[in-house]
Amino acid sequence: MQKNVVKWAVAVVFFGAFALAIGVLLYQIPPSAKETEEANKNTLTIVASNFAFDQSTYEVKAGSTLTVQLVNKQGIHGIEIEGLDVQLQGDALSQEVTFDQPGTYTIKCIVLCGEGHTEMVATVVVA
Numbered sequence: 019m020q021k022n023v024v025k026w027a028v029a030v031v032f033f034g035a036f037a038l039a040i041g042v043l044l045y046q047i048p049p050s051a052k053e054t055e056e057a058n059k060n061t062l063t064i065v066a067s068n069f070a071f072d073q074s075t076y077e078v079k080a081g082s083t084l085t086v087q088l089v090n091k092q093g094i095h096g097i098e099i100e101g102l103d104v105q106l107q108g109d110a111l112s113q114e115v116t117f118d119q120p121g122t123y124t125i126k127c128i129v130l131c132g133e134g135h136t137e138m139v140a141t142v143v144v145a
């Protein structure tokens with residue numbers, strides 16, 4: 019009887035450790051570099067804070083179709099890309115855009131976000 023209890027306890031501990039190991043392994047496997055690269059290649063992320071964008075110029079390859087995504091890191095902002103039919107604000111913070119016309123386009127904040135609002139300007143260069 020005593021022996022069975024010990025065996026059972028060992029089995030439980032062993033199984034627990036095994037499950038934990040599998041969990042850790044699964045959790046730590048990062049998405050492959052290739053997948054991450056693919057996702058990055060198809061997304062143009064614009065990060066906004068008070069009162070600037072993370073880059074003054076965003077470069078895009080002419081003819082490409084990208085998901086333009088606005089991330090509000092600090093404050094609440096929205097963007098418009100003048101000359102392209104792009105407006106991101108509120109709940110609609112991403113949009114698929116085809117950049118077929120080479121040129122320089124102005125990105126500006128379209129949400130009255132505070133005293134630095136008018137300084138929130140950047141450009142997208144499509145080439």
Ligand SMILES: [Cu+2]
Binds near residue numbers: 136
């Ligand atoms: Cu603003």
